[in-house]
Amino acid sequence: MTIRERLDGVLDDAFRRQSFRPLEHLFREEEAALKAYKHSATRLAAAEERWLAVQAALAYERRMMSGSVPRHRLN
Numbered sequence: 504m505t506i507r508e509r510l511d512g513v514l515d516d517a518f519r520r521q522s523f524r525p526l527e528h529l530f531r532e533e534e535a536a537l538k539a540y541k542h543s544a545t546r547l548a549a550a551e552e553r554w555l556a557v558q559a560a561l562a563y564e565r566r567m568m569s570g571s572v573p574r575h576r577l578n
Contacts, residue, residue, distance in 0.1 A: 506533050 510529045517526055 506536055 506529065510526070510533060513526055513529055
């Protein structure tokens with residue numbers, strides 16, 4: 504069961520009882536999960552950026568090794 508499903512169930516129960524105190528814990532848990540998700544998404548974006556740089560460097564090295572780059576362009 505996901506946090507959202509648990510939250511929906513507790514919310515329905517809270518409306519029936521007219522008491523919303525039990526929701527605080529679930530809201531905090533959902534906020535913590537959202538924060539962790541955003542942190543992971545940021546780290547993933549940085550890793551993808553590094554991976555693209557590695558791919559570009561590898562393509563350049565392969566081109567250099569194949570000899571398709573003119574000699575006057577080499578350092």
